[in-house]
Amino acid sequence: MAKEVFMPKLSSTMQVGTVLQWFKEEGDSVEVGEPLFEIMTDKINIEVESYEEGILLKRYYDVDDEAPVNAVVGYIGEVGEEVPNTPPEVAGEKAEEDESAEPSVNVITDSSNDTSLVEEVADENGGKVRATPAARRVARENDVSLSLVSGSGPRGRVHEQDVVMYIDRNKVIVTPLAEKIAKEYDVDLSQVTGSGSRGKIEKADVLAFIESQKAASSSVAPATGERVKLKGLRKAVADKMVESVRTIPHVTLTSDVDMTKVIEVRKALLPVIEGQTGYRLSYTEIIMKTVAHVLGNHPKVNASLVEDEIVYNNDVNIGLAVAVENGLIVPSVEKANQKGLAELTEVSKTLGAKARDNKLTPNEMKGSTFTISNLGMYAIDGFTPIINPPETAILGVGRIVEKPVVVDGSVEVRPMMVLSLSFDHRAIDGAPAAAFLTEVKESLEDPYSLLV
Amino acid sequence: MKKMNVPIKITDDKLVDLYKEMWLIRYFDEKVDEFFAKGMIHGTTHLAVGQEASASGVCALLDVEDKITSTHRGHGHCIAKGATADKMMAELFGRTTGYCKGKGGSMHIADVDMGNLGANGIVAGGIPLAVGSALTAQMKKQKYVTVCFFGDGATNEGSFHEAVNLASIWDLPVVFVCENNQYGMSGPVKDMVNVEDIATRAQAYGIPGVVADGNDIVEMMNVTDEAVERARKGEGPTLIEAKTYRWKGHSKSDAKKYRTREEEKEWRAKDPIKRFKSQLVESGLLTEEKAEEIRLAAKKEIEDAVKFAEESPMPTLDDLLTDVYA
Amino acid sequence: MMREITYLEAVREAMSQEMRKNDDVFILGEDIGVYGGAFGVTRGMIEEFGPERVRNTPISEAGIAGAAVGSALTGMRPILELQFSDFITIALDQIVNQAAKIRYMYGGKGKVPMVVRTPSGSGTGAAAQHSQSLEAWVTHIPGLKVIQPSTAYDAKGLLKAAMDDDNPVIFYEHKLLYKTSSDVPEEQYSIPLGQADVKRKGTDVTVVATAIMVHRALEAAAELEKEGISIEVIDPRTLVPLDEETIVKSVSKTGRVVVVHEAVKRGGYGGEIASMIAESEAFDYLDAPIKRLGGAPSPVPYHPELEKAHAPQVPDIIKAIKETLNKA
DSSP: OOEEEEOOOOSTTOOEEEEEEESSOTTOEEOTTOEEEEEEOSSOEEEEEOSSOEEEEEEOOOTTOEEETTOEEEEEEOTTOOOOSSOOOOTTSSSSOOTTOOOOOSSOOOOSOOHHHHHHOBOTTSSBOOBOHHHHHHHHHTTOOGGGSOOOSGGGOBOHHHHHHHHHHHOOOBOHHHHHHHHHTTOOGGGSOOOSGGGOBOHHHHHHHHHHHHHHHHHHOOSSSOOOOOOHHHHHHHHHHHHHHHHOOEEEEEEEEEOHHHHHHHHHHHHHHHHHHSOOOOHHHHHHHHHHHHHHHOTTTSEEEETTEEEEOSSOOEEEOEEETTEEEOOEETTGGGSOHHHHHHHHHHHHHHHHTTOOOGGGGSOOSEEEEEOTTSSOOOOOOOOOTTBOEEEEEEEEEEEEEEETTEEEEEEEEEEEEEEETTTOOHHHHHHHHHHHHHHHHSGGGGGO | OOOOOOOTTOOHHHHHHHHHHHHHHHHHHHHHHHHHHTTSSOSOOOOOTTOHHHHHHHHTTOOTTOEEEOOSSOHHHHHHTTOOHHHHHHHHTTOTTSTTTTSSOGGGOOBGGGTBOOOOSSTTTHHHHHHHHHHHHHHTTOOOOEEEEEETGGGGSHHHHHHHHHHHHTTOSEEEEEEEOSEETTEEHHHHOSSSOGGGGGGGGTSOEEEEETTOHHHHHHHHHHHHHHHHTTOOOEEEEEEOOOSSOSSSSOOOTTSOHHHHHHHHTTOHHHHHHHHHHHTTSOOHHHHHHHHHHHHHHHHHHHHHHHHSOOOOGGGGGTTSOO | OEEEEEHHHHHHHHHHHHHHHOTTEEEEETTOSTTOOTTSTTTTHHHHHHHHHEEEOOSOHHHHHHHHHHHHHTTOEEEEEOSSGGGHHHHHIIIIIIITTHHHHTTTOOOOOOEEEEEEOSOSSOOTTSSOOOHHHHHTSTTOEEEOOOSHHHHHHHHHHHHHOSSOEEEEEEGGGTTOEEEEESSOOOOOTTOOEEEEOOSSEEEEEOTHHHHHHHHHHHHHHTTTOOEEEEEOSEEESOOHHHHHHHHHHHSOEEEEEEEESTTOHHHHHHHHHHHSGGGGGOOSOOEEEEEOSSOOOSSHHHHHHHSOOHHHHHHHHHHHTTOO
């Protein structure tokens, strides 16, 4: 089985590498650790050593060509093995990972102390990572998440050597002095860009980083006023928001919805549901019912992004953003597409009450695949909701307000509502997101279609 | 006055001592029976009440250097070979002062220094050991004799036949004493052995086989004397069959469905201790008063043994792994 | 003074030298007299030591085993030759229920210094009842020690240690090794029980092999060396006590281990060694699953090719090693 040769990611900022020269011709034999080609990055020139042994079967990039990080630039294998004529897709877009595939190199060493990752990460089968005790030990000692390491053994089993190679490739090179300073100032070295050879982090780099952080924080800090420490739920919300905004390329689409018929439906069903459940049906539930139903037709929007995998969820679990004191909580309404309006009303109202009383169980707060955030009780029309990861989309609901609209050529006053859909552009493209929002709008304008 | 017909080396004093010893054996087992019934000692035990004459009669002829191997029903053999009731009771109580430091229990009481090579939980397990012990005596040209106790059930084990044959072909100084108490656990000997006397099995191995009344200590002493002398002279082994009866069940919780109460009554009438007392009184070696005094002294000794056992220390968990290897 | 003698001669020499020195040592067994033993190990000994000390016995494994135990308990140091290790089945009551337990049952009084020497293993065409390797049975019994020498040198030194030991020791001789030879000192020497021998040093994979498998593992190692694979071969020599340290150290170094014995793999001693490794500090160095090789789960067959297939052979060992290296 031929092994891919990748364009390595050599710094946190590197996006592409330029091939400066090849040290091997197609047909040459290559040893592990032998220089294979030289590249230029945004910072340095470096020789890339081979992780494989065999014959260099294919080179896809010539000298001076640019290749994106992680791109397959060639193949090493045995004489006579067939390889594609054009470079395959960059790893991560492939439907199925080859069991002997090279580790994806566009990830930096996880420097967090989250050891649970090492133990509990899921492999492609949803089980645990197959790794030998020795590989686990080395990963543990070096704080490496095994899920990031590709195994060379049978059925992807990670061996010690795989972890060692992974560490070598992803090592943050740092001078002792720089490391010391980083430690003193509590600087995460993986955030620092090195200016030395091979991206080595030097004292000046760390100091510059510290200065830039200071500047950033001082520019927003008010001179006077009450100061409240960011902690507890507020801190959790803050962290989650930052993570979402920092990692997810958000795009927000908006659409006006004519709510005439929804209002009719609510009027008709309110007494019925109140009689059955004791709870009053609100627009939120009707929107939820509609969204859940439409999500069933748009699995791409009902997706989660976990590590480097898009998970198309089987269930439609709707997260309901609930404002509580000092924060925001998102309980999950499970399998909302399988519930009738009466049940949705009862569940939503119960969860909302529990959220405000701080009585939600952890189970009730997890598993949502799509979130609805309703600000319709305020004088808000449209907004840009922030995605609740690992979900990949969120629907913001504005107020219902009477507006003049053109219906069949004449201006009429209709109860209108703006829907704002934010989606994760890594997982969802514009067109499918737009198609989804359009169907939600149309379903709300003709809610009887839900009965079909 | 009727002079008792006993071997020359058995003195009058020895006879009186033997009377006490038989009571010690009886009271020891009766006490153990009581403690088991009360749940004061655990595991299992096998009582030889009613069989005292063979243990005491045989061992009366042995010196300290002589050896015995015993059986699961072996408390009497131990006492007869010189074991003291206190250390035996301590063993049954699982105390460190017991013969096996509380690690052997009822079925494994041994006192190698006193020539007791051990009781045995395996039926016929001790017979080849006795032959090995006799082999040592022969090879080292030592004068000791090894007496091997076993029951009627053991004579159906292969080990018995193999061992008796070895002893016979090598002329080893061993005396095989089969205490035929009529039952191998529940199996009546008449159903399990198709010869009238187990002693006739000796013929198959070319050694003498002798039948004796196992409830008559005097007869036991006499047949043993002859067998021991034969062994000491290097003339080889003898098989003695002591016909006797165990009054109690095989071990605890035995409903004794395999025999009748009438049969038990008949055998109880042949009580070996009462019989020996009559002989001693008739021969003028003992008065009734003296006999009663001895009986009470034996009883007291067992009470003292219980006290000793109860006051002795328990083993610690550290003892679990000691003495696995020498 | 070193000279090359066979494994069989080494066993005989160890016994004879000890018997000259110590009158308490004697040997008993079936056909060990003028016949010289089924495999000729005691040939010439009855002439030197006489029929008392080279004691030809009836075919009575239970009886002679018990006689050995009884004589050991009373001051002798017997060596019992069981003609084929398969026959230990008949002697096991005496070995397992008596010899192994006497000292413990008696609260530390008495000892049973005896050696049971017995030839085991297949490869002679003797089929199911004369070819077994049942050593795992006795390793399971606290109170017994178990030895499996693989060379003439080890046989002599280990037998001396066994005869000096105050416990019952089961000494397994491999029939196919009787004719193999190695340099053996003329004088007496003792190899401590519980000391494994690194028969070959290596870095990539540890092979723990016993008896004849030591030789097959060494052959496999020589083959693999040509491919640049470096094998460390460890011969535990004594199964009880087991030199865990040497094995753990080696596996910690190589991260890969194959355990190989001739005994049927299921319930074999290899399982004990593998478990010991998995429980040890070597666990965190394991870079491949522990591999076990052992006999097939069938009686040893008569047909030569089937018999060969029953036990691990050199190619099987090579294959297992490569599997641990993901190179199979």
